[in-house]
Amino acid sequence: MSEKQRALKVLSLLEKRYPQVHIALEFEDPLELMVATILSAQSTDAQINKITPALFKKYPNVQAYAKAKQSEFEKDIYSSGFYKNKAKNIIAAANTIVKDFNGEIPNTMEDLVKIPGIGRKTANIILANAFGKVVGIAVDTHVGRLSQRLGFSKNSDPNKIEQDLMILFPKGEWYKINYLLIDHGRAVCNAKRPRCPDCVVRALCPAGKKYPTVVP
Numbered sequence: 001m002s003e004k005q006r007a008l009k010v011l012s013l014l015e016k017r018y019p020q021v022h023i024a025l026e027f028e029d030p031l032e033l034m035v036a037t038i039l040s041a042q043s044t045d046a047q048i049n050k051i052t053p054a055l056f057k058k059y060p061n062v063q064a065y066a067k068a069k070q071s072e073f074e075k076d077i078y079s080s081g082f083y084k085n086k087a088k089n090i091i092a093a094a095n096t097i098v099k100d101f102n103g104e105i106p107n108t109m110e111d112l113v114k115i116p117g118i119g120r121k122t123a124n125i126i127l128a129n130a131f132g133k134v135v136g137i138a139v140d141t142h143v144g145r146l147s148q149r150l151g152f153s154k155n156s157d158p159n160k161i162e163q164d165l166m167i168l169f170p171k172g173e174w175y176k177i178n179y180l181l182i183d184h185g186r187a188v189c190n191a192k193r194p195r196c197p198d199c200v201v202r203a204l205c206p207a208g209k210k211y212p213t214v215v216p
Helices: 002-016 030-040 045-057 063-068 068-077 083-100 120-128 139-150 156-167 171-187
Strands: none
Touching: 002 156, 002 171, 030 063, 030 083, 030 120, 030 139, 045 068, 045 156, 063 083, 068 083, 139 156, 139 171, 156 171
16 A cells, blocks of 8 residues: 555545544634634634634724734733733734734735744634635644644644645645544544554554554
8 A cells, every 4th residue: 555545545444434524723714813823833723713702703804903902912811821922913913913914814825925923834724714725735743643643744934834745635635634644643643642442543553553452
């Protein structure tokens, strides 16, 4: 079995295990998705979904974020964790969007990564979920961890992992593989104590032999 064949077999098994994959962040437009995605770093989507309804109401447009006071905004997003840096990035991103993009979230990778706080991961999420453009694979901590354990990539750099995944999987599967790996990472293949005996792809996973016991 070639590496591509193995990757597609993993994909097929994960599709059966998680038949309805989708983004967990709640949003109504590209701006809301951008803010929620930046906030979600080092946090959980569930926690961010608790914060954003009030935040989106208080800051209804990009101009409102651009004019926000750093200290006040930090309080608004405190429970997201790493709130100082996130507040700085969101306010800076809003100012860049107002200044350089006429107040509109750009819809190309080239332009999105010019915005403070937006790397390829965040840009991929925005493009795929707000604009329907799949140009890459968003590599968060779950995707990165599972890509290494499953032998899809030997790299630790998210951008290099993304390139490895893009070679392994057909473009039509790029959106799906992202959320399949995220769901599996949350449900079974967690960081410290993966539950390998419960894993539907264990037979295809090089790391499966390292974790022989079920952890409650």
